[in-house]
Amino acid sequence: MIQVNDLHKKFGKNQVLQGLDLSIDNGGIFAVLGPNGSGKTTLIKSILGMVIPNKGDISVQGNRVKTKWKYRKEINYLPQIANFPGNLKVKELISMIMDLRQKPVDAEKLIAQFNLEPHLNKKLATLSGGTKQKVNIVLAFMFDSPLYILDEPTTGLDPNALIQLKQLLDQEKKNGKMILITSHILQFVEEVADEVIYLLEGKIYFKGSIADLRKKTGKDNFEHAIAAIASQSND
Numbered sequence: 001m002i003q004v005n006d007l008h009k010k011f012g013k014n015q016v017l018q019g020l021d022l023s024i025d026n027g028g029i030f031a032v033l034g035p036n037g038s039g040k041t042t043l044i045k046s047i048l049g050m051v052i053p054n055k056g057d058i059s060v061q062g063n064r065v066k067t068k069w070k071y072r073k074e075i076n077y078l079p080q081i082a083n084f085p086g087n088l089k090v091k092e093l094i095s096m097i098m099d100l101r102q103k104p105v106d107a108e109k110l111i112a113q114f115n116l117e118p119h120l121n122k123k124l125a126t127l128s129g130g131t132k133q134k135v136n137i138v139l140a141f142m143f144d145s146p147l148y149i150l151d152e153p154t155t156g157l158d159p160n161a162l163i164q165l166k167q168l169l170d171q172e173k174k175n176g177k178m179i180l181i182t183s184h185i186l187q188f189v190e191e192v193a194d195e196v197i198y199l200l201e202g203k204i205y206f207k208g209s210i211a212d213l214r215k216k217t218g219k220d221n222f223e224h225a226i227a228a229i230a231s232q233s234n235d
């Protein structure tokens with residue numbers, strides 16, 4: 001469903017992606033990992049058509065990103081930093097996004113799940129970081145789409161909200177959805193991910209299950225396996 005061929009992207013002299021290939025054709029949770037600055041967000045934004053590559057081809061569900069941008073309606077995206085208009089109230093933002101997307105929604109249940117009712121009449125600028133992230137999650141999950149792209153979804157969440165997020169992910173995975181997640185929280189990744197996609201030096205250095213990663217690195221501990229994979233590449 002996602003096909004990336006020979007993707008190159010540089011910002012000025014900074015060559016971030018250099019000949020990246022990726023193919024995902026089944027549902028499940030895919031964790032996009034890699035050191036800071038390795039290009040995880042750049043890859044995600046290229047798939048979303050928000051970053052224009054210097055070279056290479058991307059298709060999502062058979063639609064080439066360059067020409068058939070309407071495919072974006074089929075993606076639920078949670079940005080790493082949500083730039084909400086601070087003067088809007090939470091409920092106004094939710095209804096604005098509903099109007100824009102014009103798709104059936106199930107916001108009520110999510111609002112209750114993340115205990116957002118007491119915040120609906122508050123302006124976005126006045127919310128705490130974690131509450132903003134809960135709003136971000138509601139916006140990303142309220143439409144039914146085949147593909148979810150979540151950039152650091154756990155940021156700022158309290159333990160209860162984190163449990164709710166994991167439940168949502170599990171439910172959508174059972175519904176056959178494809179879910180791409182970036183996260184630096186390895187405990188979370190270990191719990192939810194079916195596959196790890198590890199970016200290094202502008203390419204995918206490893207793609208496979210956590211069990212495969214353990215086998216490849218000879219490390220049982222996930223954190224150590226991730227650290228080992230980065231150092232193996234320098235050998």
Ligand SMILES: Nc1ncnc2c1ncn2[C@@H]1O[C@H](COP(=O)(O)OP(=O)(O)OP(=O)(O)O)[C@@H](O)[C@H]1O
Nearest residue numbers: 011012014016034035036037038039040041042043
């Ligand atoms: N719009 C931009 N203009 C200039 N440089 C950029 C831009 N976007 C990203 N970069 C650079 O590209 C590199 C990769 O950034 P990116 O945000 O994709 O990394 P990341 O793997 O998501 O990092 P992190 O783990 O810190 O979130 C970084 O060096 C970053 O400074």
